Amino acid sequence: MPEVFADLVGQDEAVGTLRRAAAAAAAVLRHSAERTLVPAGTVDGGTPADGVAPAADPGAGMTHAWIFTGPPGSGRSVAARAFAAALQCAYGTGCGECPGCHTTMAGTHADVRLVVPEGLSIGVGEMRALVLRAASTPSGGRWQVVIIEDADRLTEAAGNALLKAIEEPPPRTVFLLCAPSTHPDDVSVTIRSRCRVVPLRQPSPAAVAEVLVRRDGVAPDVAQWAAAAAQGHVGRARRLARDPEARKRRDAVLAVPRRLTAVGAAFDAASALIEAAEAEAEASVAEADAAERAALETALGAGGTGRGAAGAIRGSAGQLKELEKRQKSRATRAQRDALDRALVDLAGFYRDALTMALRAPVVPVHTDTAEVAAAAAQKWDAEGALRRLEAVLACRTAIEANVKPRIAVEAMMLALWKG
Numbered sequence: 001m002p003e004v005f006a007d008l009v010g011q012d013e014a015v016g017t018l019r020r021a022a023a024a025a026a027a028v029l030r031h032s033a034e035r036t037l038v039p040a041g042t043v044d045g046g047t048p049a050d051g052v053a054p055a056a057d058p059g060a061g062m063t064h065a066w067i068f069t070g071p072p073g074s075g076r077s078v079a080a081r082a083f084a085a086a087l088q089c090a091y092g093t094g095c096g097e098c099p100g101c102h103t104t105m106a107g108t109h110a111d112v113r114l115v116v117p118e119g120l121s122i123g124v125g126e127m128r129a130l131v132l133r134a135a136s137t138p139s140g141g142r143w144q145v146v147i148i149e150d151a152d153r154l155t156e157a158a159g160n161a162l163l164k165a166i167e168e169p170p171p172r173t174v175f176l177l178c179a180p181s182t183h184p185d186d187v188s189v190t191i192r193s194r195c196r197v198v199p200l201r202q203p204s205p206a207a208v209a210e211v212l213v214r215r216d217g218v219a220p221d222v223a224q225w226a227a228a229a230a231q232g233h234v235g236r237a238r239r240l241a242r243d244p245e246a247r248k249r250r251d252a253v254l255a256v257p258r259r260l261t262a263v264g265a266a267f268d269a270a271s272a273l274i275e276a277a278e279a280e281a282e283a284s285v286a287e288a289d290a291a292e293r294a295a296l297e298t299a300l301g302a303g304g305t306g307r308g309a310a311g312a313i314r315g316s317a318g319q320l321k322e323l324e325k326r327q328k329s330r331a332t333r334a335q336r337d338a339l340d341r342a343l344v345d346l347a348g349f350y351r352d353a354l355t356m357a358l359r360a361p362v363v364p365v366h367t368d369t370a371e372v373a374a375a376a377a378q379k380w381d382a383e384g385a386l387r388r389l390e391a392v393l394a395c396r397t398a399i400e401a402n403v404k405p406r407i408a409v410e411a412m413m414l415a416l417w418k419g
């Protein structure tokens with residue numbers, strides 16, 4: 001296994017910061033281990049394990065709360081996980097070889113907790129339980145690490161529960177938050193003020209292509225096409241390079257501009273886009289849904305006939321309902337994510353038309369529809385292309401603001417048709 005930071009594409013500055021912090025964190029551990037050897041009473045003030053040390057101490061590069069920011073696909077959660085591994089690494093470097101590195105990267109380290117919100121938000125109950133467990137002493141003797149993916153999806157109450165923990169951190173606990181930005185809409189100002197920010201940039205298509213070739217064994221020409229089409233989103237580039245279904249869905253989205261020939265076609269295109277997103281989302285959650293339901297039914301003893309089975313089933317109705325609620329929330333989120341990916345692809349097409357109308361010397365996002373975009377640019381001019389691009393972006397904004405997706409997409413398609 002290569003060292004843990006190898007998968008962070010095009011993020012040299014962030015990797016430098018994290019390496020220094022991991023080294024500082026290792027120094028904190030060594031320092032406190034040495035101090036425990038000093039006879040009791042001679043240690044000034046703190047306990048041996050008072051953790052993250054103030055400036056001028058060996059741990060100056062380390063702190064207990066971090067926010068990783070960057071556009072989707074830039075590798076926020078990859079960075080957080082790699083940093084967690086480096087904190088648990090026996091050598092304090094993230095060597096990729098020791099058990100600490102291995103188990104963290106595999107998601108099985110006992111002292112690394114990963115929160116991936118499956119619904120549209122992370123609730124207060126989940127956060128309280130997490131904060132409580134995070135306060136315990138690390139079983140591996142190093143750090144308790146809590147990674148919160150999509151910290152922008154914390155409910156206000158959950159954010160407050162987290163804030164309390166960050167304000168009075170247990171001595172060996174480290175919080176790693178991932179969010180699109182440090183805008184107050186994403187992370188509360190008070191949480192932000194207690195965290196060190198690691199900004200990640202959108203990796204260049206060349207950097208993304210390079211990692212697809214090196215790590216995933218993708219052919220160089222396919223890697224280059226996928227990296228450009230994914231617009232800096234590493235995971236999306238990998239899917240496009242390897243999953244024919246993902247390519248088919250993208251093709252269908254990019255056919256939309258050509259299909260908008262009449263008002264009826266605009267509504268048809270809206271329906272097609274929504275239904276494709278629903279189908280994609282359903283496929284992505286169906287397996288997990290069925291497995292969860294089966295597990296819960298087994299746990300509840302469904303099908304039992306013995307005494308008490310009827311009572312157990314009555315009591316279990318609430319749990320099944322709770323599960324269905326959670327699954328519905330996850331399905332809604334998967335749909336929104338799928339729809340958003342489609343809108344990003346579509347925006348890429350109109351961006352190509354715009355840059356071509358302006359004769360800007362930039363590489364197109366979608367090389368395979370570049371000819372269509374060039375023809376459209378001639379017909380529309382820069383202004384017409386810009387209006388259409390804005391219509392797509394306005395649709396994304398509207399859906400983010402909880403406008404019903406179908407209404408937002410229909411409005412967008414009409415705007416694209418009218419031009």
Ligand SMILES: [Zn+2]
Nearest residue numbers: 089095098101
């Ligand atoms: Zn290691």
